[in-house]
Amino acid sequence: MKSTLSARSASILVLVVSLVFLSCKKNTEEAYIFSSPILNSPLEGDVFKENDTISISVDLIDVERINTVSFWIINIGNSDSVLFTDTETPFEYAVKLPAGNHKLWVESIFNTGEKLGSKKVNISVEKVIKVSLVGITAPDNGGVFLESEEIQVSVDAKDSDGIEALSLWIDNTYHSADSTAPYTFSVNDLAVGSHIIKVSLQDSLGNNIDSEPINITIESLAVKYFTPIDKGIIVPERRSITLYIFKGGTSSTERDWNNPDNILWKLPLKNANGVAAGDMYTYNNLWQGGTSINDVKRVIHNGTIHLVVTGNGGDAVAMYEYATKKCIFWSGTTATGPHDADYAPVGNGYILVANPASSGAVLEVYDISSNNKGSAFSVAHKGVHSVHWDAMQKLIWAWGSGQSGLKSYKLVVQDGKPVLTDKIEYEVTVANYEVGMAHGGSPMLKDSRRYLILAGKDGLLRFDTESHGWSILRWAEKDKNGEATGVFRGSKGLSYSDITGEIIIGKSKDRIYSEDDNIGVRQLDNSEIYKARWWLHNSFSHEE
Incomplete structure (x- = not known):
């Protein structure tokens, strides 16, 4: 014949069950393992050039548990430094880096205060040697022309950043511009006498470089x-x-x-x-x-x-x-x-x-x-x-x-x-x-x-x-x-x-x-x- 639990025994049983549940819950939370961020780009060994924009993107599993993501850089031989700290998704950053070897990594800071970093990625940024050339190929320095004679000014121009326009200057006064190769200018309105001609190149970044000036002489038809x-x-x-x-x-x-x-x-x-x-x-x-x-x-x-x-x-x-x-x-x-x-x-x-x-x-x-x-x-x-x-x-x-x-x-x-x-x-x-x-x-x-x-x-x-x-x-x-x-x-x-x-x-x-x-x-x-x-x-x- 089964005996019935006393009221006191029942209370003890409920307490024991509750303690077991709370203990299981605590153990579950302490056992959660956060995932480290992963750099999607750039990849290990990527090579860039100066003035390239490098996009840094991150693969994150625990986005809802992340408070911030910091983007770090290590220049070889230097200490770590933070490039940027982001607090909103999507966690990403774009940067231009100087020439040299760099290590990039990101760090996630979770809402628990825990910090995890990504694997470090080695990249290289190559120095760009700027090529900028502008020179007057015609007429010759010292050329002599007659008044009203049409003078064709031809220019050889190159720029590694791209050419926005060339402008012709005569006696330090703007004359005309040309933005399409081959670069030529027509001049037929110069007064009798000596004149200084130069050409200025403006690249796509707004930089200017001048050619070596040349001298020409306009003689009277007489x-x-x-x-x-x-x-x-x-x-x-x-x-x-x-x-x-x-x-x-x-x-x-x-x-x-x-x-x-x-x-x-x-x-x-x-x-x-x-x-x-x-x-x-x-x-x-x-x-x-x-x-x-x-x-x-x-x-x-x-x-x-x-x-x-x-x-x-x-x-x-x-x-x-x-x-x-x-x-x-x-x-x-x-x-x-x-x-x-x-x-x-x-x-x-x-x-x-x-x-x-x-x-x-x-x-x-x-x-x-x-x-x-x-x-x-x-x-x-x-x-x-x-x-x-x-x-x-x-x-x-x-x-x-x-x-x-x-x-x-x-x-x-x-x-x-x-x-x-x-x-x-x-x-x-x-x-x-x-x-x-x-x-x-x-x-x-x-x-x-x-x-x-x-x-x-x-x-x-x-x-x-x-x-x-x-x-x-x-x-x-x-x-x-x-x-x-x-x-x-x-x-x-x-x-x-x-x-x-x-x-x-x-x-x-x-x-x-x-x-x-x-x-x-x-x-x-x-x-x-x-x-x-x-x-x-x-x-x-x-x-x-």
Whole structure:
């Protein structure tokens, strides 16, 4: 028969069971083993380079029991140091390390205060030797160029950090930038004189390195096309049918052109060298009569100095090489009475002739590739007396009669033939000025502006070829009836010196005049001088 436990025995049993449970629970907690962190990256033996970003990531099992994770580094030969301590998941860190060998490890700190570290991982960071090179490969140091000549600056550039951009500096002033290889810069706007050029490289990190500077020199076009007799005055003397270059000085001695010592150069036009024997009779007949030569201009053809000449005795146009005095082109003009002429370096080259014939004034274009073929193209232009090629704008400026007598044209070649297109008229806006019959004209380069000076009934005008503004340069004198008179009325020929600033004036007499009242006339007895021009390079028309 089973006996029943007493109340006291039952209480003892409950106490014993409770103690056993608590003991088991305590033993279970004391026996829990925490897991050490494991470095996922980097791995043992990984190699990096300076400036590389090294990502440190950790594999953690007991994330919920972790309070912090510290990221440690050991530089070989140095003590441990903490890179970073993280308190939030995901526990990770990114760092850039200096060159050398390093040991990385992480340490987990649990909520019980216990600390466990990962296995140490050896990594290497290689030193990066920065390669940065920038050098100007063209032009050469000491190079010499002509004004308006395009200069190509070429650069060799390398940078191990990558190139953001190269910038060109001229005389310590920023010019332009290039961010794409091959690195080149175009320069064509430098003033005459010496200049220092350098290039600055900016790498992708913002660092800058400069090239070694080079020196270049810009020379005036007049230097390239200089002649020992520059500053003289070229005169187409009508009666002897001879071109003369006289001294251009202002002393009374040099203004006396009857003195043979003042003759610097001359070229009789008849029987010219270069004209075929079978053509000589026809050629000579073009230069006849007492008013045979009207105009002569110094031009550049195929890189050398030439002269373009017109005459209305036999209605002629011709071109001569200055150095050899050889005639390279001649022709009778299609219209009668050719006056002014110029040369346009378009295609193989064309001569422009202003022909104010009363029977029908025209601006003519002559192809110099064949002799005595007449004009290749012409366009009507009332009273046209003066024509000028504008090398910068690639335009023809022609000056004729009337208030809208100035016109510009473009010269184009279509199907192998020259054509004048895009005519634009420019009305004279100077108050109370009457153009009447237009006459002489000349380029004027002054104060960095490109002008034309033009002669009409009421005096000398100045026209800005870029802004198209008009101004009066010199009014003609008035007689007692209020009519224009004197030297500045309808001046036949004008020429401006870029060197001295003097304007000379032809009036179809035995002398030429100066716009400067303090300079007397230059005279050649028993002559007739319709126009005269300074013997200088004309940069307005020939910038090459």
